Amino acid sequence: MSQTLPHGRVVLTSNDAAAHAVMLARVRAIGCYPITPQTLIVERLAELVAGRDDIEYANLESEHSMFGYVIAAARAGVRTFTATSSQGLLYAHEQLHRASRERVPLVVVDVNRAVFAPWSIEPDLTDSMSQRDTGWIQLYCSSAQEVLDSVLCAYRIAETAMLPVMVCAEGFLLSHTSEVLELPDQDTVDAFIPEFHAPADWLLDPDTPSTFSAMPEPNDYYAFQRNVAAAMDDARGIVEAVASEFTSHFGREKIAALELTGNPDADTALVAIGTIADSAQELVDGNDDLLVIRVHTYRPFPAAELSAALARASYVSIIDRAAAFGSLGPLGADVRSLELGHAKAAVNFVCGLGGADVTPATLRWAVKQTRSSGVQGGLAPIYVPEGV
Amino acid sequence: MLASQILAETFARAGFWVQSFPEFKAERRGAPISAFLRWDETSRIHRRYKVQECDVLVVVSPAPPSPEILGTVRPGGLIVLNREPRFPHTGPFDIARVPASRIALENDILSSEGRPMGNVAVLGACVRLLVPDGLAFLEEAVAARMSGAMADANVVAAREGYARCAKQHAVAGDTPVELSPGPEHASARRRSRPLFAVSTTDSRGNHTGTWSLDRPVLTDECTACAVCALFCPEGVISKNDGSMVVDYLYCKGCGICEVVCPVRNAIAMEPVSA
Amino acid sequence: MPAWLEEIVAEEKLLLPGNSACAGCGPAISIRHVLDGLVAAKPESKIVLVIPSSCWTIIAGVFPVNAFGVSVQLTPFASAAAEASGIKAALRLLGRDDTTVVVWGGDGSTADIGFSGVSAAAERNEDIVYVLNDNEAYMNTGNQKSGATPEGAWTTTTPAGAPRAGQKKDIARIMAAHGIPYVATLALGSVPMLRDFRAKVTRAAEVRGFRFLHILSGCPPGWRYPTSQSTEVARLAVESRYFPxxxxxxxxxxxxxxPKQPLPVRAFLETQGRFSHLSSDEIDSIQAHVDERWNLLAGLARGRV
Structure with missing residues (x-):
């Protein structure tokens, strides 16, 4: 950690911020498997955990096993953490579906990285956004501070909703970028995150013979899936309440679902996620006719908030840093599914895959295209040409 | 499942549209399984959902059908049983019997585990009751699905089943069968479900003794050495007051106890009588 | 009857009646003696069972039924060893280190899809008992070839005309090469074999670290023999040195x-339909491999019996 600056501030990368948040949350079991650009998180944790006999740190042989390890440890009653990227998240895909359906309150950091092939270690959001239907709450960050705060909130959210939470941060753009942030002290965090007590009718207890996740009859299986859907819907309120409590507890604003910048009555809106949305704030300077909407909570999807935020916009540009071939981009498809009664055009753009740079110029181009398209939005996303 | 496919093929050869499908449940081999058959004289069948009620219930297993299974037969329907003695019950349906297991034994039609396979003999009975002039079609379907000596023996079994099936008439003393709503009836299955898929109900409510075709009977030769209890897969042989006791509520009739028994004639495997 | 047998007969049984294993299921006999044997050896310890996908995900019970007198975590096919490690870690942190965490995995999950996880848990010397329930093919799906299918065996994916290439994976020896504290092979075919079986389960209960028990148990529908023959098949496997x-x-x-008088491997093979297509030459080849492996083990044991 860097030396402390005035006002209790420090300079950390998002990877370091994540590791510190995990320690502050008093995690007991950590599963590790290296993958760029996440590796620094588990390396930092290995240093911080060394010599502690109240924390288990396991080197697994794959992400599939690593997710299995933390799922099982949580099931037996301890708070867990793990982190991964790209291929690692995809390799564990089966466990992602399973964790939400088994109602395991995991917190995982996914440091977003493009997916093979061809090889790339650069950022895009395809890895986690392609997991959007696995039943995980997904929080996308745009600063090291938000990574730290989101990990802390994630434990509260997960353990209240009994659903897993994925905190997503783009590789290099966040993971390896040093920034100034506030690091809370242990007592303040302890007062925010209580000890983990799993529900008794969920916990694996050696003294109470039970079988976990045995095959039900079809109607029972269906009912359990409905339970997950209901828990995800309830999670909207939980995310909101935890963010609000965080804001008052730490005296620092915590975004819940959306961050709005610019003129809320503007004719033009730009919807983005992650660091692109942070860069987009530059477009608002001197432009009174633009609203930038950053989606922080992507699942459960903040449909009502987004509909309200977009109610007065005639032109909506939706920026994806993820591919969904043969359809709209993930964010594009979600926003286009909303009632956008006022909008003359809602156009989906894909850009920045595999770390291709996204600058304000890229976004101005997208906004201009949207305003001049004269169509409702098209059936496919517009891939922003290289170099714009 | 094979029986259902052969019967479907028999109907098809007789000019009907058919649909046949198994229902895979959680039980392993030895537990009763179900398969379903729909047939229609005039058009392709579009129904892609489970069968909750049936017009004909065919019980290939020699074990008597449960009240839940009997409860799926529509009033006025037909039940075909693999059974030699009378079925001493009546209900709102016709009952036919065919000694299919015996026919299988007579023709040396045994599973790899040594059990008589009465399925094709039962089909002979079904064809007689359901498919006009259908025996030749059944023989063709058997020949198409099987080969060699197995096919030859089963063609004989089909004919025997056809010849030796008979509807039974109610007589004084028959008691009404017990009927329960079918297990898959949604209306009957509205029970409260917990939030999490955590199973805590002891399996002893599942009486696997209904699976068994034969059961071990301990004779006077038994010395209560308890070797049978050591190797019983179900763990349902115990020693009580110096003698061995088998819990038939759960015994699946595998016969391992008889094999491991070191005493001659101490355990006899006897057919489960209805 | 010897006292140790009387004690076994009187044990509380942790696989409950009403489970949905097939009639005559060989592994049902084995799991009973593993669980009950662990309790007999360490009555104060609780057991948590971890079961990757297999017949045993079903035998454990259809929700809400539980066919075990212990807690059971069902897992995906490939992650049982890692999950047992996670449960053990959590229980250690919660002051429940006395709990014995047991994996009951089939040959598919152990020798094939979950092998890297088993190997890694062994290499970390996790404090768990890993039981390989070997019935030499994917039996839950109806008998497809696995890495533990022996040469010559019929499976639905290695039909008689298209036999598997290569030999059954020698899992126990591979696991021993990890340098773990305890590896043993077990089978239940007779009272003397039961004594050997229970002694190994007791040893596994006493040792700390990664313990690997490789049990050969017959599957009547998969191996194609009558339900009454599960113990006989196991006895012949051992007495023919097919499964030392x-x-x-x-x-x-x-x-x-x-075995006092080793039987020819033919005596084992001919009890099962899965080998019924083999020619004399093929049986001779299997016999040669059986002899080769026995000699190799005898060399490792250097006469220790």
Whole structure:
């Protein structure tokens, strides 16, 4: 950690911020498997955990096993953490579906990285956004501070909703970028995150013979899936309440679902996620006719908030840093599914895959295209040409 | 499942549209399984959902059908049983019997585990009751699905089943069968479900003794050495007051106890009588 | 009857009646003696069972039924060893280190899809008992070839005309090569074999670290033999040296069960439909491999019996 600056501030990368948040949350079991650009998180944790006999740190042989390890440890009653990227998240895909359906309150950091092939270690959001239907709450960050705060909130959210939470941060753009942030002290965090007590009718207890996740009859299986859907819907309120409590507890604003910048009555809106949305704030300077909407909570999807935020916009540009071939981009498809009664055009753009740079110029181009398209939005996303 | 496919093929050869499908449940081999058959004289069948009620219930297993299974037969329907003695019950349906297991034994039609396979003999009975002039079609379907000596023996079994099936008439003393709503009836299955898929109900409510075709009977030769209890897969042989006791509520009739028994004639495997 | 047998007969049984295993299921006999044997050896310890996908995900019960007198975590096919490690870690942190965490995995999950996880848990010397329930093919899906399917065996994916290439994976020896504290092979075919079996389960209960028990148990529908023959098939597997009973305890190899009069492997093979297509030449080849492997084990044991 860097030396402390005035006002209790420090300079950390998002990877370091994540590791510190995990320690502050008093995690007991950590599963590790290296993958760029996440590796620094588990390396930092290995240093911080060394010599502690109240924390288990396991080197697994794959992400599939690593997710299995933390799922099982949580099931037996301890708070867990793990982190991964790209291929690692995809390799564990089966466990992602399973964790939400088994109602395991995991917190995982996914440091977003493009997916093979061809090889790339650069950022895009395809890895986690392609997991959007696995039943995980997904929080996308745009600063090291938000990574730290989101990990802390994630434990509260997960353990209240009994659903897993994925905190997503783009590789290099966040993971390896040093920034100034506030690091809370242990007592303040302890007062925010209580000890983990799993529900008794969920916990694996050696003294109470039970079988976990045995095959039900079809109607029972269906009912359990409905339970997950209901828990995800309830999670909207939980995310909101935890963010609000965080804001008052730490005296620092915590975004819940959306961050709005610019003129809320503007004719033009730009919807983005992650660091692109942070860069987009530059477009608002001197432009009174633009609203930038950053989606922080992507699942459960903040449909009502987004509909309200977009109610007065005639032109909506939706920026994806993820591919969904043969359809709209993930964010594009979600926003286009909303009632956008006022909008003359809602156009989906894909850009920045595999770390291709996204600058304000890229976004101005997208906004201009949207305003001049004269169509409702098209059936496919517009891939922003290289170099714009 | 094979029986259902052969019967479907028999109907098809007789000019009907058919649909046949198994229902895979959680039980392993030895537990009763179900398969379903729909047939229609005039058009392709579009129904892609489970069968909750049936017009004909065919019980290939020699074990008597449960009240839940009997409860799926529509009033006025037909039940075909693999059974030699009378079925001493009546209900709102016709009952036919065919000694299919015996026919299988007579023709040396045994599973790899040594059990008589009465399925094709039962089909002979079904064809007689359901498919006009259908025996030749059944023989063709058997020949198409099987080969060699197995096919030859089963063609004989089909004919025997056809010849030796008979509807039974109610007589004084028959008691009404017990009927329960079918297990898959949604209306009957509205029970409260917990939030999490955590199973805590002891399996002893599942009486696997209904699976068994034969059961071990301990004779006077038994010395209560308890070797049978050591190797019983179900763990349902115990020693009580110096003698061995088998819990038939759960015994699946595998016969391992008889094999491991070191005493001659101490355990006899006897057919489960209805 | 000897006292140790009387005690076994009187034990509380942790696989409950009403489970949905097939009639005559060989592994049902084995799991009973593993669980009950662990309790007999360490009555104060609780057991948590971890079961990757297999017949046993079903035998454990259809929700909400539980066919075990212990807690059971069902897992995906490939992650049982890692999950047992996670449960053990959590229980250690919660002051429940006395709990014995047991994996009951089939040959598909152990030798094939979950092998890297088993190997890694062994390499980390996790404090768990890993039981390989070997019935030599994917039986839950109806008998497809696995890495533990022996040469010559019919499966639905290695039909008689298209036999598997290569030999059954020698899992116990591979696991012993990890240098773990205890490896043993077990089978239940007779009272003397039961004594050997229970002694190994007791040893596994006593040792700390990664313990690997490789049990051969017959599957009547998969191996194609009558339901009454599960113990007989196991007895012949051992007495023909097809499946030698040995252990590697702290690096010391020992053959624990010497058949007085080794039977030809043919005696084992001919009890099962899965081998019924084999020619004399093919059986001779299997016999040669059986002899080769026995000699190799005898060399490792250097006469320790």
């Amino acid at each position: 009973l040995f252990e590697c305890d702290g690096g010391e190899w020992r053959i624990t069960f010497q």
